[in-house]
Amino acid sequence: MPHTKRRGAWADGHARTIVSPLELKSRWGRKIYWTLLATVLIGFTLIFVFPLYWMVTGAMKTGEEIAQMPPTLFPESPDFSVFTDAWELFDIGTLLKNTLFYAVGAWLFALAVDVSAAYALSKLRPMFGNVILAGMLATLMIPPIVVMIPAYITVTDVPIFGWHLLNSPWAIWFPVAANGFNIFLLKRFFDSIPNEILEAAEIDGVPPWRVLVSIILPISRPILGVVSIFTVVLVFKDFVWPLLVLPDSDKMTLSVGLSQTAGAVTQNQIMAGLVIASVPMIIVFLFFQRSIMAGLTAGSLKG
Amino acid sequence: METLTKEPTRQAAPPRGPRPPTKRRRGARRNLIAYGFLCAALFCFAMFAWWPIIREVVLSFQQTNLVDDPEWVGLDNFRTVVDDPAFGQAWRNTLVFTLLALLCGYVVPFAVAIVLNELRHARAYLRFVVYLPVMLPPIVSVLLFRWFYDPGPGLFNQALDLVGLPTLSWLDSTSTALISLVIVSTWMNLGSGVLIYLAALQNIPGDLYEAAELDGAGILKRIWHVTIPQTRLILLLMLMLQIVATMQVFIEPFMLTGGGPENATVTVVYLMYQYAFVYGGNYGAGSALGLMLMVVLLAVAAVQLRLTREEN
Numbered sequence: 195m196p197h198t199k200r201r202g203a204w205a206d207g208h209a210r211t212i213v214s215p216l217e218l219k220s221r222w223g224r225k226i227y228w229t230l231l232a233t234v235l236i237g238f239t240l241i242f243v244f245p246l247y248w249m250v251t252g253a254m255k256t257g258e259e260i261a262q263m264p265p266t267l268f269p270e271s272p273d274f275s276v277f278t279d280a281w282e283l284f285d286i287g288t289l290l291k292n293t294l295f296y297a298v299g300a301w302l303f304a305l306a307v308d309v310s311a312a313y314a315l316s317k318l319r320p321m322f323g324n325v326i327l328a329g330m331l332a333t334l335m336i337p338p339i340v341v342m343i344p345a346y347i348t349v350t351d352v353p354i355f356g357w358h359l360l361n362s363p364w365a366i367w368f369p370v371a372a373n374g375f376n377i378f379l380l381k382r383f384f385d386s387i388p389n390e391i392l393e394a395a396e397i398d399g400v401p402p403w404r405v406l407v408s409i410i411l412p413i414s415r416p417i418l419g420v421v422s423i424f425t426v427v428l429v430f431k432d433f434v435w436p437l438l439v440l441p442d443s444d445k446m447t448l449s450v451g452l453s454q455t456a457g458a459v460t461q462n463q464i465m466a467g468l469v470i471a472s473v474p475m476i477i478v479f480l481f482f483q484r485s486i487m488a489g490l491t492a493g494s495l496k497g
Numbered sequence: 498m499e500t501l502t503k504e505p506t507r508q509a510a511p512p513r514g515p516r517p518p519t520k521r522r523r524g525a526r527r528n529l530i531a532y533g534f535l536c537a538a539l540f541c542f543a544m545f546a547w548w549p550i551i552r553e554v555v556l557s558f559q560q561t562n563l564v565d566d567p568e569w570v571g572l573d574n575f576r577t578v579v580d581d582p583a584f585g586q587a588w589r590n591t592l593v594f595t596l597l598a599l600l601c602g603y604v605v606p607f608a609v610a611i612v613l614n615e616l617r618h619a620r621a622y623l624r625f626v627v628y629l630p631v632m633l634p635p636i637v638s639v640l641l642f643r644w645f646y647d648p649g650p651g652l653f654n655q656a657l658d659l660v661g662l663p664t665l666s667w668l669d670s671t672s673t674a675l676i677s678l679v680i681v682s683t684w685m686n687l688g689s690g691v692l693i694y695l696a697a698l699q700n701i702p703g704d705l706y707e708a709a710e711l712d713g714a715g716i717l718k719r720i721w722h723v724t725i726p727q728t729r730l731i732l733l734l735m736l737m738l739q740i741v742a743t744m745q746v747f748i749e750p751f752m753l754t755g756g757g758p759e760n761a762t763v764t765v766v767y768l769m770y771q772y773a774f775v776y777g778g779n780y781g782a783g784s785a786l787g788l789m790l791m792v793v794l795l796a797v798a799a800v801q802l803r804l805t806r807e808e809n
Contacts, residue, residue: 212723235623310537313534330542333547336791344549368545433636468641476633487624
């Protein structure tokens with residue numbers, strides 16, 4: 195599964211595609227190519243970037259200007275104080291702190307739980323290991339939202355233990371760790387690590403947890419990166435679940451908090467709030483683009 | 498990605514020492530250690546994945562308020578759900594939404610990916626831009642579009658006005674509300690489809706196209722006879738994933754229309770949410786509806802597994 199060739203969603207090879215280089219070089223080929231390129235560039239920018247531009251500039255317009263018809267393309271006197279207003283009105287400080295806490299906690303917890311499970315299933319091979327794996331993968335067919343009612347009831351009163359987890363970060367962390375896709379990705383990677391290394395370690399009397407920490411984890415860095423980012427992004431983007439299990443306003447996530455307050459503030463303040471909420475994810479995307487693209491294709495393609 | 502290309506080295510003979518424990522003892526110990534590593538995951542799955550699925554079935558046949566003991570009510574919950582005037586509407590809307598979202602969100606990304614794969618310039622920029630909305634929290638996209646749909650100063654009507662077309666009432670009319678939701682949903686999810694297809698297209702060996710070209714196949718024929726057969730498995734997988742994803746539509750009606758106007762945008766998950774969390778905690782009816790949706794989604798998954806198996 196690990197790629198050796200730089201091929202995939204991020205490599206810009208100039209491999210032969212549908213249109214042959216010769217066809218491209220013909221007079222018509224060139225004309226069509228440049229027209230198409232221009233159309234795609236302009237189209238994509240209009241469809242995917244312009245809405246975000248409208249969001250940022252909309253935030254900086256005054257109440258009168260934002261309601262003006264026809265609208266202005268640039269704010270007449272860009273007003274940056276709206277961002278501090280939105281920060282206070284939405285209480286973004288608290289929301290962002292909560293969300294980061296949930297995201298980082300989910301990342302650490304899910305990674306610890308899923309890595310140990312995948313390691314056991316891949317290398318220690320216990321009895322009924324395949325049954326357990328099948329049960330974990332089966333959950334991929336039933337999206338969490340479909341069982342949100344029983345899941346919510348479970349959180350209000352965890353069976354056997356009797357914990358009440360509403361407004362507790364564990365209401366986010368436990369379900370995030372129960373992620374069949376993570377287990378699948380990790381196990382598939384661990385399967386590709388030759389057993390000889392582990393056998394040698396076993397003969398030398400190295401305990402399994404040491405094998406995991408000092409042999410397996412260092413070579414699994416790429417897949418750990420993919421799983422980490424996907425977990426953090428998942429927590430950041432989730433809406434319905436945190437809406438149900440974190441009802442207290444001082445425990446809310448950023449997404450839920452924005453939706454609760456959006457009715458009570460002005461249009462430009464809403465936009466300012468949305469801009470602030472978008473920044474963390476865009477930063478993550480800029481930094482980890484490669485891992486994200488790798489993870490997207492790892493799950494769907496035979497690498 | 499890094500990879501391990503270590504030749505298996507020949508093991509030295511094990512050192513002579515005390516005899517190793519018998520196989521069975523070692524097996525038991527090994528199992529114990531393995532289950533030690535597994536226990537946290539088993540707990541999380543049991544409590545928050547497997548148990549809720551079983552509980553959904555149980556709750557469907559019970560009436561419960563979470564305080565008193567639940568009471569078995571047979572098929573009453575199902576009757577409540579089916580007799581609700583919104584029931585047929587919710588399924589119809591969900592199916593229409595799914596079909597429209599497939600038209601926009603399944604065919605379009607594949608076409609876009611084919612075009613992107615032919616381009617030799619600005620590829621990094623285009624890839625980045627198309628995935629940007631996917632990275633945004635859905636609430637951001639939804640609230641942003643709510644403003645665009647504003648019938649007065651909203652961007653869409655202003656743009657229509659600018660080019661001299663009649664304006665629309667978007668979310669406020671029964672005829673356009675659902676399609677408005679599809680547009681938002683497509684805008685925020687298109688990117689992942691495009692990138693997955695693009696990766697699949699890049700794995701098609703170039704000589705297949707050369708061979709097709711030598712046989713005199715034009716561009717459309719090459720797509721039909723080379724591109725599509727080569728990406729058949731991924732197309733199949735994505736079709737099912739898309740169906741499953743779009744059937745769960747919730748945040749769009751929840752934030753944009755509240756299911757209105759006149760139930761034109763009530764979806765199954767939204768109705769389920771209302772039973773359980775808006776109208777006085779009817780968990781039984783909500784679970785019964787959820788169970789129906791679960792059966793439909795499992796059927797979709799089963800079809801997909803069968804088709805994939807036949808392909809292989």
